[in-house]
Amino acid sequence: MIKQRNDGFTLLEVMIALTIMALIAVNIAMVTRTGSEAARAGIFDITLNDEADTTLDRITLAVMSSRADDIYPRRTSPGFTSDITYSVTLGYEDGVEVQSPPENISFNETPGGGQIVWLESPGEADERRVVWSNWVPTLGSSIFAGQAFTKEELNGVDDNGNELPDEAGLAFDMDGDLVNIHLTIERIGPRGSLVPASRLVQVTCRN
């Protein structure tokens, strides 16, 4: 006769096993959740910063291709404008400079939030209109108050330390041929709070 060994687990063994498995499961769940949240936040951050960078690249290229004298209105810090009109040099024909039709970059408030809008031939019959970015706040933020983003309040004071009082998410100020472009884009992030992407780019008119 061969003795069969069909012994099951004791209650103690089962309890210990369950405890260990529960601890491991909780640990794995926490790590997975943290990783998932970090990944979502990372993707959100990348998307937001890409939006800011793409918009800035468009603005920068436009300003760079224009002549400083053709940009109006000219505002010197602490003055600023959220709306510039300019012309771009397209090239030369028979030694004569060929200019583009007037173009305009402006911050527009809409019920859904602020927008950056580019216009070609503004006010003319052949006007073209392109929205370059959404999610531009009415009042700006800036990294120039330090690493933490500081929100500009509507109080006549420069709250965020960028020398401009009460500026919106898009602001221009000029110093000679140098144009300071302040841009902030903000959206509600995965954790439910507003996440801003703020930039100050300085660009010199090349023409």
Add this chain to the structure above:
Amino acid sequence: MSSDTSSGGMARWTPWAHGYAATPVITMRRGLEIRVAADRLGQVPGDHARGMTLVEVMVAVLILTVSVYLLSSTITAAIGHTRIKRERAIAVEAAMNLLERMRNERFDQLFASYNGVPDDDPGGVGTAPGSNFAVVGLDAWEDDEDALAGEVILPSSSAVLLEDVENRVLSMPRDLNADLMIDDEDHARDYVLLPVTVRVAWTGKGGNRSFEMSTMFAKLEKLDE
């Protein structure tokens, strides 16, 4: 006692079939029986029901722990890498902004405005930006004397601009005044080329890091025919 019959050609253990309580029997289709002595198999069927030993459990727990640790450290590293990228983006932006500010200056005053000597500043002593600048959001290296993360590197940090200095980053020695020769004279007032490197060195998430951007400013004039 039941007599197990196989189905679909599959064989099953029937150790209790036909009164052979101790002998495993494999019953094949069409009633063919193969009896195998229990001691030839090395173990009895009941052995399959045994639980894991403590060593097995400990090994499994260890493997799981190591896996979780590796996963969490990977995530932590990814988050840290994002911060490093953000710091680098600030450094790049600061360097580019400084080059744009330099582009906005009068070319013939660039060297005097951005060298390390305040005495030759075009607007009076100490009025020019100088060779060091702060980068908001980045801390300078601990051993940085001026505690400013940004630095403008010109062929010379003194008030004298020489062509024959050795500097591989700035491609020096170089003819700076376009007289087709490299000499040992001071060209602070007649240069037409000015190589510039902007360096941002900061202490951040990844320790001491630095970024350099080099360019060349040139005096271009439109000649009337």
